[in-house]
Amino acid sequence: MRLIxxxxxxxxxxxxxxxxxxxxxxxxxxxxxPVAADLRxxxxxxxxEAYDSQQGRVDYAHLCASPTYAExxxxxxxxxxxxxxxxxxxxxxxxFWINLYNALIVDAVIQFEVKHSVNETPGFFxxxxxxxxxxxxxxxxxxxxxxxxxxxxxxxxxxxxxxxxLRRKHSLDRLDxxxxxxxxxxxxxCPPIAVYDATCIDEQLNMAARTFINHGGVEIDRAxxxxxxxxxxxxxxxxxxxxxxxxxxxxxxxxxVASYLNNxxxxxxxxxxxxxxxxxxxxxxxxx
Numbered sequence: 652m653r654l655i656x657x658x659x660x661x662x663x664x665x666x667x668x669x670x671x672x673x674x675x676x677x678x679x680x681x682x683x684x685p686v687a688a689d690l691r692x693x694x695x696x697x698x699x700e701a702y703d704s705q706q707g708r709v710d711y712a713h714l715c716a717s718p719t720y721a722e723x724x725x726x727x728x729x730x731x732x733x734x735x736x737x738x739x740x741x742x743x744x745x746x747f748w749i750n751l752y753n754a755l756i757v758d759a760v761i762q763f764e765v766k767h768s769v770n771e772t773p774g775f776f777x778x779x780x781x782x783x784x785x786x787x788x789x790x791x792x793x794x795x796x797x798x799x800x801x802x803x804x805x806x807x808x809x810x811x812x813x814x815x816x817l818r819r820k821h822s823l824d825r826l827d828x829x830x831x832x833x834x835x836x837x838x839x840x841c842p843p844i845a846v847y848d849a850t851c852i853d854e855q856l857n858m859a860a861r862t863f864i865n866h867g868g869v870e871i872d873r874a875x876x877x878x879x880x881x882x883x884x885x886x887x888x889x890x891x892x893x894x895x896x897x898x899x900x901x902x903x904x905x906x907x908v909a910s911y912l913n914n915x916x917x918x919x920x921x922x923x924x925x926x927x928x929x930x931x932x933x934x935x936x937x938x939x
Contacts, residue, residue, distance in 0.1 A: 652667070660774075671762055676731050677725050677728055686733045693722055696719045727754075735783060747849075749830065798834070805896065839935075840881065840882070840933045842863045879931050891903055
C-alpha cells in the first residue's frame, strides 16, 4: 500500500485491517458453486428483490431484513480465501470486479447505516473494503487499481498500486471507459445497477453506456449552444481521451458521447456544432 493511502486511512481513522466481510469463513464444502458464480447468482437475486433498474434506486431498508442479503454476507466471507488469479479470461475478471464493486458499495451503505448520502461517512470509499485472498481491497482499490488498469485517482498522482503491491498483478491490462457507466457509488447521479456476465459483458457495457448517455448523463441544449455532461466525464476525462479534469480541448469527450447517442441529429450537432461544454453538478444524495 502506498504511503499516501496509509496516511488517508489514518486521517479517516480507518484501520488497514478493517473489512466488511470479517468473521468465520463458511465451510467451502457446503457451497454449491465456486465463489464467483455464487456471488453473481446472489447479486442477481438482490437485484430482482430490491433494485429498480429504471430509476436507478435501491431499497436498502428492505435489504437489511432480507434473507438474500444475509446469504450474500455469508458469500462475501468466502472471498477471504478466494484467489482472483483463478479468474481466467479478461471478461471474467471484468464482470467479477464490477459486480463485486457494486455489491460492496450496497453492503457498505447498509453496514455503515448511511441515511442520506455516502458523504455522511468520513472516508466512505476508503472504509468500504473486503478481505479477498488475504489482501484488503477497498472500493478505490477495485475501481482505480484493478478496473481502471492501475490508473491514478484524479486527485492523487501516480499509479494506484505501487510496484511492490501484491494486488497489482490483478490489474486489468487496459482501461475500458465504459466501466464508468457500470460502477454505482450509491449516488443519485450514478447509473442504475446491473449484474454483469462474462459471456455477454461487451454488449452489456455498450448498453450501460448508451442508457446512461441517453437518459440524463448528457443534456443537449441547442438553443443555448451548449451540452452538459455528467461530472464523470470531467473527473475521468483522460479515460475518454481528454486532458486531466477536462481542461482544454474537449473534442474527444464529445466524440465518445456522440458514438452512443440514439438521436442522429444530436450526434451530428455534437460533432459539427461546436457547442460549449459544461458539467452537471453531481447529486450525491443516496440512491434509495
